[in-house]
Amino acid sequence: MNSFLSPFCGRLRRAVLAVGFVWAGAAVSSVLFAAPASAASLTVLMGDDAAASSEFVQQLRADQEPGGKFELVRLTPGGADPQPPAEATDTERAANAGVRTRSLRTASDAPLTMAVGPAAARAAVERPGQEPLVLAMLSRLEYETLKASSPALRRGDRRVGVLLRDPAMADQLALITAVLPQKHRIGVVATPESEPLVRELQRAAQGANPPWDLRVEYAPDAKSLANALRQVVPLSDALMVLPDLIGDSQAATLSVLRAGASAGLPVFGASEGLVRSGGLAAAVSTPSQLAQQARLLGQKVASAGTGSGNSNAPLVEAATPATVRVNATVARGLGLRMPEERELTDRLAVPR
Structure with missing residues (x-):
C-alpha cells in the first residue's frame, strides 16, 4: 500500500505547488499589468x-x-x-x-x-x-x-x-473658402502690434488652394481706422477681423462691421460675439x-x-475649431445660401 501511495502523494504535492505558483503569478501580474496607473x-x-x-x-x-x-x-x-x-x-x-x-x-x-x-x-x-x-x-x-x-x-x-x-489662420481661411468658394480676395485692417498674426495669415493665404489675394492695411490708432477701411473695402470680397487690438475693441469691431455692411461684404472672425454683432461666420472653440x-x-x-x-x-x-457659428440673418441680407453649421464644422475637421 505504501509503495502504491508514495508516487500518488508525490504527484499530488507537485500539483499543489503548481497551483500555488499559478496563483502567485496571477497576483504579480495583477500588480504589474492589471492595476491602473495612479491618477495625475x-x-x-x-x-x-x-x-x-x-x-x-x-x-x-x-x-x-x-x-x-x-x-x-x-x-x-x-x-x-x-x-x-x-x-x-x-x-x-x-x-x-x-x-x-x-x-x-x-x-x-x-x-x-x-x-x-x-x-x-x-x-x-x-x-x-x-x-x-x-x-x-x-x-x-x-x-x-x-x-x-x-x-x-x-x-x-x-x-x-x-x-x-483662437483657431489657426489656416482654419479660418478654410471656413471662408467653404462659404465663398468662388471668391479669392480678403481684406484685413491690422495694428502694428499684430505683425505675428499678419505673418501667419500671409503664410496661410499663400498655402491655400487656390491661394488667397490678401490685402492688409494698418491702423496705428482709432482715427486712422476709417481711412484704412476705405483702402481695403473696394479691393476685397470679404473682410476678416483679427484677434488683436481691433478685434478686442467693440467700437473698432463695429466700425469694420459697418464698413462691410455698407459695401455688401461678409465679415469673418474668431468669436461668437462677432457673429452676434453682425459678422457672417466664425470658427470658435468654447472654454x-x-x-x-x-x-x-x-x-x-x-x-x-x-x-x-x-x-x-x-x-x-x-x-482646434470645435464648431462654426453663422449669422443666418446676415447671410440672408447678403443673398448667400449657407451650408448648415454642422456641415461647416465637419469641413473644418478635415486634415489639411
Whole structure:
C-alpha cells in the first residue's frame, strides 16, 4: 500500500505547488499589468475670474481622474507670484519628491502645472521647478509678448506646452473658402502690434488652394481706422477681423462691421460675439472644449523627452475649431445660401 501511495502523494504535492505558483503569478501580474496607473496630479494657476476662465477650470476639475490630485491656486491681486494654501504644502512637497523618483512614474501620473490666462502664464514661467507646464487661454499676441519678455520661457530646461485660444489662420481661411468658394480676395485692417498674426495669415493665404489675394492695411490708432477701411473695402470680397487690438475693441469691431455692411461684404472672425454683432461666420472653440484640448496637450508635454536648446522649445498649438457659428440673418441680407453649421464644422475637421 505504501509503495502504491508514495508516487500518488508525490504527484499530488507537485500539483499543489503548481497551483500555488499559478496563483502567485496571477497576483504579480495583477500588480504589474492589471492595476491602473495612479491618477495625475494637476496644479491649476488661475489669473482672473472671467467667465471663460471659470468655465475652463470647471471643465478641468470635472475631467480629473478619480483619485487624482487637483489643486487650484489663485493669483493675488496685481499678478503676484501665487502662493499655495498652507494645507497644500504637503502636497507640493510630495510632488517635488516625485520629481526625484520620476523614473518610476509613467507620463500619465507625472505632476503637471497648468496656467490659465496671461497673468497666470507669466507667474508660472517664473516659478522655480521643472515639472511639465501648460499655458492655456492665451491669444497669439499675448504669447508672443510673454516669449519676448520672459527669458525663463526660453531657457529650454522645462517642457512647456502653449494652447492658444483662437483657431489657426489656416482654419479660418478654410471656413471662408467653404462659404465663398468662388471668391479669392480678403481684406484685413491690422495694428502694428499684430505683425505675428499678419505673418501667419500671409503664410496661410499663400498655402491655400487656390491661394488667397490678401490685402492688409494698418491702423496705428482709432482715427486712422476709417481711412484704412476705405483702402481695403473696394479691393476685397470679404473682410476678416483679427484677434488683436481691433478685434478686442467693440467700437473698432463695429466700425469694420459697418464698413462691410455698407459695401455688401461678409465679415469673418474668431468669436461668437462677432457673429452676434453682425459678422457672417466664425470658427470658435468654447472654454470647455479648450480645457479638453489642454489636457491632451499636457499629456503630450509630459510624455515628451527632455532635451536642450531648440529641441525643448515650447510646443504651441492653436485652438482646434470645435464648431462654426453663422449669422443666418446676415447671410440672408447678403443673398448667400449657407451650408448648415454642422456641415461647416465637419469641413473644418478635415486634415489639411
